[in-house]
Amino acid sequence: MAVRSMFSFSRPSFPGVMLGLGYFFLYAPMLVLIAYSFNENKRVNVWSGFSTKWYGELLANDAMMAAVAMSLKLALATATLAVVFGTLAALMLTRLRRFPGRTLFGGMVTAPLVMPEVITGLSLLLLFVALADTIGWPANRGFVTIWIAHVTFCMAYATVVISARLREMDTSLEEAAMDLGANRIQTFFAITLPIIAPALVAGWLLAFTLSLDDLVIASFVAGPDSTTLPMIVFSSVRLGLSPEVNALATILIVTVTAVSLVGFWFMDRNDRKRQREMQAALAHPD
Amino acid sequence: MDDYVSIQGLTKRFDDVVAVHDVSLNIRQGEIFALLGSSGCGKSTLLRCLAGFEVPSDGRVLLDGEPLASSEPHERPVNMMFQSYALFPHMTVESNVAFGLKQDRLPKAELRERVDAMLELVQLTELRRRKPHQLSGGQQQRVALARSLVKRPKLLLLDEPMGALDRKLRSRMQFEVAAIIERLGVTCMMVTHDQDEAMTMADRIAIMDAGRIVQIGTPDEIYEQPNCRFSAEFIGSVNLFDGTVADDERDHVTITTDDLESSLYVGHGITGYEGMAVAFALRPEKLFIARENPGRLHNQAHGRVEEIGYLGSHSVYHVRLDRGKLIQVITLNNERWAADRLRWGDAVWVHWDDEAGVVLTS
Amino acid sequence: MNLLRRWLPDRRWGVIAPPFLWLSLFFVIPFALVFKISLSEMAIAQPPYVPLLEYLDGVLNVRLNFGNYTWLFDDPLYADAYLSSLGIAAWSTVICLAIGYPMAYAISKMRGSLQNLCLLLVVLPSWTSLLIRVYAWMGILKNDGIINNVLLAVGLIAEPLRLLNTTGAVYVGIVYAYLPFMVLPLYANLTRMDPRLLEAAADLGARPLTRFLRITLPLSVGGVIAGSMLVFIPAVGEFVVPELLGGNEATMIGKVLWGEFFANRDWPVASAVATLMLLVLILPILLFHRYQSRELEVAR
Numbered sequence: 001m002a003v004r005s006m007f008s009f010s011r012p013s014f015p016g017v018m019l020g021l022g023y024f025f026l027y028a029p030m031l032v033l034i035a036y037s038f039n040e041n042k043r044v045n046v047w048s049g050f051s052t053k054w055y056g057e058l059l060a061n062d063a064m065m066a067a068v069a070m071s072l073k074l075a076l077a078t079a080t081l082a083v084v085f086g087t088l089a090a091l092m093l094t095r096l097r098r099f100p101g102r103t104l105f106g107g108m109v110t111a112p113l114v115m116p117e118v119i120t121g122l123s124l125l126l127l128f129v130a131l132a133d134t135i136g137w138p139a140n141r142g143f144v145t146i147w148i149a150h151v152t153f154c155m156a157y158a159t160v161v162i163s164a165r166l167r168e169m170d171t172s173l174e175e176a177a178m179d180l181g182a183n184r185i186q187t188f189f190a191i192t193l194p195i196i197a198p199a200l201v202a203g204w205l206l207a208f209t210l211s212l213d214d215l216v217i218a219s220f221v222a223g224p225d226s227t228t229l230p231m232i233v234f235s236s237v238r239l240g241l242s243p244e245v246n247a248l249a250t251i252l253i254v255t256v257t258a259v260s261l262v263g264f265w266f267m268d269r270n271d272r273k274r275q276r277e278m279q280a281a282l283a284h285p286d
Numbered sequence: 287m288d289d290y291v292s293i294q295g296l297t298k299r300f301d302d303v304v305a306v307h308d309v310s311l312n313i314r315q316g317e318i319f320a321l322l323g324s325s326g327c328g329k330s331t332l333l334r335c336l337a338g339f340e341v342p343s344d345g346r347v348l349l350d351g352e353p354l355a356s357s358e359p360h361e362r363p364v365n366m367m368f369q370s371y372a373l374f375p376h377m378t379v380e381s382n383v384a385f386g387l388k389q390d391r392l393p394k395a396e397l398r399e400r401v402d403a404m405l406e407l408v409q410l411t412e413l414r415r416r417k418p419h420q421l422s423g424g425q426q427q428r429v430a431l432a433r434s435l436v437k438r439p440k441l442l443l444l445d446e447p448m449g450a451l452d453r454k455l456r457s458r459m460q461f462e463v464a465a466i467i468e469r470l471g472v473t474c475m476m477v478t479h480d481q482d483e484a485m486t487m488a489d490r491i492a493i494m495d496a497g498r499i500v501q502i503g504t505p506d507e508i509y510e511q512p513n514c515r516f517s518a519e520f521i522g523s524v525n526l527f528d529g530t531v532a533d534d535e536r537d538h539v540t541i542t543t544d545d546l547e548s549s550l551y552v553g554h555g556i557t558g559y560e561g562m563a564v565a566f567a568l569r570p571e572k573l574f575i576a577r578e579n580p581g582r583l584h585n586q587a588h589g590r591v592e593e594i595g596y597l598g599s600h601s602v603y604h605v606r607l608d609r610g611k612l613i614q615v616i617t618l619n620n621e622r623w624a625a626d627r628l629r630w631g632d633a634v635w636v637h638w639d640d641e642a643g644v645v646l647t648s
Numbered sequence: 649m650n651l652l653r654r655w656l657p658d659r660r661w662g663v664i665a666p667p668f669l670w671l672s673l674f675f676v677i678p679f680a681l682v683f684k685i686s687l688s689e690m691a692i693a694q695p696p697y698v699p700l701l702e703y704l705d706g707v708l709n710v711r712l713n714f715g716n717y718t719w720l721f722d723d724p725l726y727a728d729a730y731l732s733s734l735g736i737a738a739w740s741t742v743i744c745l746a747i748g749y750p751m752a753y754a755i756s757k758m759r760g761s762l763q764n765l766c767l768l769l770v771v772l773p774s775w776t777s778l779l780i781r782v783y784a785w786m787g788i789l790k791n792d793g794i795i796n797n798v799l800l801a802v803g804l805i806a807e808p809l810r811l812l813n814t815t816g817a818v819y820v821g822i823v824y825a826y827l828p829f830m831v832l833p834l835y836a837n838l839t840r841m842d843p844r845l846l847e848a849a850a851d852l853g854a855r856p857l858t859r860f861l862r863i864t865l866p867l868s869v870g871g872v873i874a875g876s877m878l879v880f881i882p883a884v885g886e887f888v889v890p891e892l893l894g895g896n897e898a899t900m901i902g903k904v905l906w907g908e909f910f911a912n913r914d915w916p917v918a919s920a921v922a923t924l925m926l927l928v929l930i931l932p933i934l935l936f937h938r939y940q941s942r943e944l945e946v947a948r
Contacts, residue, residue, distance in 0.1 A: 015757070018750035019766070025747070026773050026827065029784035032794055036787065045792045089667040099664060108671040110940040111933055114877060116885020118902045119922045122909060123678030126919070129695045130681055152674040155667065160940075175339055176372035178359040180437065181389030187360075190385075194376045209775045216887050220909070230779050237783045237892065241790070249780040256776045264768050268761050277420045 030253055037246035044241040054247040061244060064232055071212055071229035074143065078150040078211040079204045085151065086158025086203055087196075093159070094166040112156035121220030124149045128221060141223035149221045150211045157210060158203035165199035166192075198267075209256070289348070290315035290473055291441055296345035298331050305331040307497035308345070313441075313490075318467060318474045320488035322481060322520075328497040329477045333443050336475065337366045349440055360389070365439035369446040371430035373418035379429050380405070380414040386437040404436045407466060424455050431463060435470060442467065444476035448483050460486045481521055485509070493517050509569075514648045518567040525573075525613040526646075527566040534560050539645060540584070541566055545611040551584035553640030558647060565646040570614040572642040575603060575628065576635050586637035589613075591628055603628065605636055679926070686919035689713045697916050716920035726904065726921070730928070733901040736815070737883035740822040741830075744879045745872065747823070748830035752871075753864075755831075756838035767835060774828040782821050782892050789817050789893070813895025821889035826882070830875040837871025838864070870939055877936035881929055901925055 036044050040051035058064060089109055092099070112120065128138055128145050138145055173195065177187040193200075215230035222231065236242050291313035298306040306328045313319045321329040334340040336347060338359035347354040354362060365386065374382055383404055387397045405411045408428040418426055427450070434442060447463060448456045464487040467474050478484050484491050485505040493500040493508065493516070501508060501517045512518035515526065529543030529550065541550040541564060550566050558564065580586055592612065593604035596619075603615045615636055628634065689698040700712070720726045755766045773781060788794050789811040796808040811817060841864065849859045887902035894900070901921065908918040 013754070015750040015754035018747060019754040022747055022751045022827070022831075023769060025824065026770070029781065029788055029824070030773065030776070032788060033780070033784040043792075044787060045790065045794070045797070085667045085670060088663050089671075091663050092667070096664070101668070105668060105671070106941045107937055108668075108675055110937045112675060113940070114881035114933060114936055116882050116902060116925065116929070118885050118887055118905045119682070119926060120675075122905065122918060122922050123682045124674065126681040126685055126915075127674065127678040133695070148674060152671070155670075159667075170370055170372060172368045172370050172372040173374060175337075175359070176366070176368055176433075177374070177385070178339075179337055179362075179364070179366045180386035180433070181360045182385075183358070183360050186389065191374055206775075213777045213779065215779050216906075230777065233777075233779055233783075234888075237779075237786065241783075241787055245780070245783060249777070249783070252780060253776050257772060260768060260772050260775065264765060268764065272761075274419055277417075281420050281422050281425070 030249075033246055034250045034253065037243070037250040039243065039246075042243060044243055044246060054243040055251075058244045058247045058251075063227075064229075064244065064248070067227050067229040067232040070143070070226065074146060074150065074228060075208045075211040077147050078154055079207040081147075081151045082154035082158045082207040083162075083200055083204045085155040086162050086207075087200065089155065089159040090163035090166050094163050095171075109156055109159050112153045113160065115153070117153075117214070117216035118220075120153055121149070121217040124152070124217070125220040140225075141221055142226035145221045145223070146218050146226065146228065149217050150207075150214060153214075153217065154207035154210050157206050161203040161206060162196060162199045165196045169195055205259075288312055288314050290317075290350060291475070292348040293332075293336075294346050294348070296332065296335060296347065297343050298328075298335055298340060299343045304497050306335065306342075309494075309497075309499055310345075311492055311499060311502060313473060313475060315473055316468075316471045317489045318464060318476065318487055320484035320491045321475065321477045321494055322479070322484040322491050323494035324479055324520075327494045329494050330445065332494075333366075333445055333475065333477045336441065337364055337443055338362050363440040364443060365434040365437055365441075366443040366445060367430045367434045367447060369449045371418075371426050371450065373426060373429055373433075375418055378415050378417055379410055379421070382418070382429055383432045383436050386433065390437070400436055404432045407469075408432045423451050424459060427451065427459060427463075431466065435466075435472065438470075438472075440473065442472045442474040444474060446478055446480075447476055447487075448478070448480065456483070457486075463487065493520055495520075511644060512567060512646065515565055515567075515646055518644070518646060523570050523614055525568045525570065527568070527611075529564060529566060531556075531558050531560050531562045531564060534558055534562075538640070541645070545607065545609050546587050547609065548584050548586065550643075551640055552643065552645055556645050556647070558645075562647070566643050567646055568613075568638060568643040570602065571600075571616040573613070573615045573636050573638050575605070575615045575617060576637070577626075577628075577632070579635055580637045582637055585640065585642075586635060588633070588635055591630055591632045591634055594628065594630060603634075605634060607636075682919045682922050682926075685916055686716055686923045687712050687714065688916050689715070690914050690916050695915065696913050713916070716916050717924075719917065720920055720924065725899070726901075729899045729901045729904045730924070732899060733884050733886075734928070736818060736822065736898065736900060737880050737886075740819055740826065740883050741876050741880045743819065743823050744827050744830040745876060748827055748875065749834055749872075752831045752834035752838055755835055756841075763839075767832075770831045770835075771828050778825055779888055781825060782888055785817070785821055785824065786812060786892060789820070812893060813897055815894065815898045817893040818890050818898045818900070821893040822879075822883050822886060825886075825889060826879040829878040833874035833878065834868065834871040837868050837874075841867055870942075873935060874939045877932050877939070881932050881936065884929060885925055 036047075037054060038050050038052065039047050040053065041048035089105075093106065093109065096102075124145075125141075128141055132138055169192070173191055174187050177191045178184070182190060213230060214228075215234050218228045219231055219234075222228065233245055233248065237245055289312040293309055293311050296306055296309045297304065309332060321332060323329045331340060335342045336354070338354075338357065338361075349363065354364070374385065377385070380401060384397060384401045387400060392400070402411070405414055408431060410425065410428055410432065413421065413425060418429065421429065427447070431447075444463075448459060451459060460483055476484075476487065488505065490502060490504055491508050492502045495516055500520075501513045503511070508517060509521055512521065512524075518524045518526065527541075527543045527545050527550065529541040529545075531539060532542045532549060533540040534556070536555045538554065539552045539556055539558070541552065543550060543566070552566070556564075574580070579588075587607045587609075589605040589607040591603055592606045593602075595602040595604075598619070600616050600618050603617070605613050605615055607613060613636065684700055685697055688700050690696060691698045698713075751770065755763055755770070758766060786793075790796070791808040791810070791812070793811070795811060796805075799805045800808065845863055845867075846859050849863050854862065884900075885902040885905075886900060887906050890898045890900040890903045891906070894903075905918050905921045905925070908914045908921060
């Protein structure tokens, strides 16, 4: 009912109209981008016919493909470590009431969420330079330094996602496992981990996309030989529109959308099934 | 064994708040013992101390002669049924029940046998492959019970066992759960705020208030022989008369009170003295109500019916005595259509026997 | 004994230590370094600054150089950049709030699957690349971009409007990039609100607008703060949007810092710029932290 009145043309509500406009604002630019990626003309904004030739050019662009490989590797490694640290940090914040430095730690977890990227990037570069100066490591900046930088800001996001799940989880589940003879570590792996698994996946995906997207921080801490995908895209679009970037953007947008929608469909189906089963259980009492 | 579980001087402080204050009590082997109190009285904290989720600030607990206080929850021979049941949502009924035994690394065959037997006992064999969300409330409760019993704990803890059930199912499950526990002979401590639940299920009850034990006794002792005003008022309804001891003999006592014209006569002696301030507690169902003057020397009063609550099996009358005190009287409705039923505003006499009430000295 | 146990290292340190040490090393200490280097002098060297502490003939020399800061205060370019950054970030936050609040409100009133789907559609753009989404606007706002093409074709204008490389374009880009971060906390807040509160208010005679102003809005203040800070703070230091959409017209401080670092290779001045930016942002960050820690931690 509420839904219908929101979308019906007879009586559109103000929030409903704003929502529609908001979606238009968010998606129209991306749709334009996708449309132009199939433009045959080298001048992006002048339509001269349908073509997929820019996808071919993109795949033939070795520098671009190398950057794609580098960024994917980086995002994989970043997301994995960020989820491990994020889980530990989320456990601390939700399960330990007091420990020395709790307030400071809370600040360290939330600050990276909002910290302007130029500051994070500059400060990490200065750290790496100082470390190289004093202990000789890292001798060269590259994959590892970008990875460390990305883990640092991505783990904050992973922590937020995971602790939200941990906070709403019934702590008596963990107590029940311990009561039945499992120690803390066994309890974590047998009970907590399976229950928060969806949040771990969500946190991992979020960290993956953040790492894949980052331009500013990587630019600061990268060495001369390490170029990530955003860096190469940036240097290209700085000079103006590029049909290859349009093709790349389309691939990215379509992939993210497809993965999200499939994930949504899958979870929604599970939810509905669960609802039905719960109702069935209540309908036939004992 | 009378002191199979022995709690000695247990105290639990949270920062400045004393949740459990110097509690000592013993639980017999095979007994169902209930901690009864309103929310925030410290009963759950006491239970969590026994399970090992809270570390007592002071005092100790002996279980079958062994001190319990220092060991971790997973090392204790104590199992708990949680108020929310805490069934593992990602495991089947069977895996939930088997979880505790798996932690003990039991041989496969024995594990299977014990799980089967336990599922049989709680009549869940058919539903063993279901997940918790596919079960009704009562079925979930039986899984939780089976899971906490399958390890054969020396002490079973029940936290508000019926708290998550609706009223109708509750009264049935009270008997069922108690029957299963008694069949296995497990010693059990339960925590509840529901007096019906405590009285139905428990062999003995401890009433708790503000972190302290107020009274310990069997359900009928607690009901018929409350040791203080708090117990008397906490369990059931009661009419209390404040007065002073006028005559303190070995075999009887008389009490004068401003609420009654005649004095109160109690048919047994008390440990007190003349002039002592006491309260006299009288349960509503111990009173008789009539239109005619019963003609007693003591233990009667005249008044007027102010309210009538018809509850099917019995009726509750609120009677305003001539001196202004409002009392409750309960009568059984043992005739279907009584011809001479009392009405609002009727003048009545209430009276009671010499042994009907209890003198409270605190 | 309890006190001892509380402070001595125990098994919990297995959980505490790794993230704690990581963040201390890679998040907290670097800020100290930024501050330190903001006090040193630029040099043509590798790294391009003069060390603060130096042993010369067995004497420890400490050279503090506040020149970078006086430089920042003397040159109006920096002050302008700070002010325009704060202004652009603040107005972008207001615009995001004006668009995002009704969106979050509409989604929070939906049910079940539709609600989740609509929320997903808001968040989804932020999972694709920011760089690419800002780039999309370049194509739209250019002189031969889609907007100008349409307006020319319709005949509303005779020659292309200058849309790209304006402050307006920067606003569009920032609002576009950060809108999801405004909607998300607002939605989380609004969806938790008990609908019976509004029913009770209606029952007591409050009209829809009154219900919104007196019940919904005050109860959603936490979400408004969180969303606003999530937009405002990073927007102040934003680099990609002003670089790609602002041209020379909008100088934002993030762009200045980038220029000092990469073009001028003046690390000390870049550090001073960062230190001052952090100083300006410390209050908003604390405000955000206060809200966020309530969200993160144990329900008490």
